Amino acid sequence: MGLQNSEDAPTHLNFFRAALRGRQRVLSCANDPNVCSDREKNPWGGYTCCFRRFCKDTLKDSDNCGGCGKACGYGLVCCDGKCVDVQNDPRHCGSCFEECSGKNTCAYAMCDYGG
Known part of the structure; x- marks a missing residue:
């Protein structure tokens, strides 16, 4: 019995690869910043198009807390757009x-x- 190397093989790795490819395609907002607020196109959340690339939740994302690129310091968590x-x-x-x-x-x- 050999291992299947096919992309169609039902493995966890292939599932995650496909999910990430789909997520990147859906979350990209370079051509349309309004895609972030469309829950059908962007079910993962994040209303702000950061750096003309990805939708981010600036209320919860510790790397973009309160605005794009505003990272919380070590040990801090983003709560409602503030590092705490x-x-x-x-x-x-x-x-x-x-x-x-x-x-x-x-x-x-x-x-x-x-x-």
């Missing part, structure tokens, strides 16, 4: 919009850590 430290921010503790109640502080991504 989910390890220590009581309004975004552990993940975006996970707010600590009352006067609880956020440490190590947990509300009221240690007491």
Whole structure:
């Protein structure tokens, strides 16, 4: 029994290759920046056409947070277009919009850590 090298072989690798080819084709917005807001052509999201190439979600994408090319620093996460430290921010503790109640502080991504 030999291994199949055909592109049609039902392997995970071929599936991902096909998915990536399709995704790149759909997400390219070089010729039409409005393609980003068309959910039929762009079901993956991202309303902003960055660098005339790809649709990006500038509200959640840490590489394009709040605008194209505005990358969050190391350890920061993009929450609603702002870079936040989910390890220590009581309004975004552990993940975006996970707010600590009352006067609880956020440490190590947990509300009221240690007491």
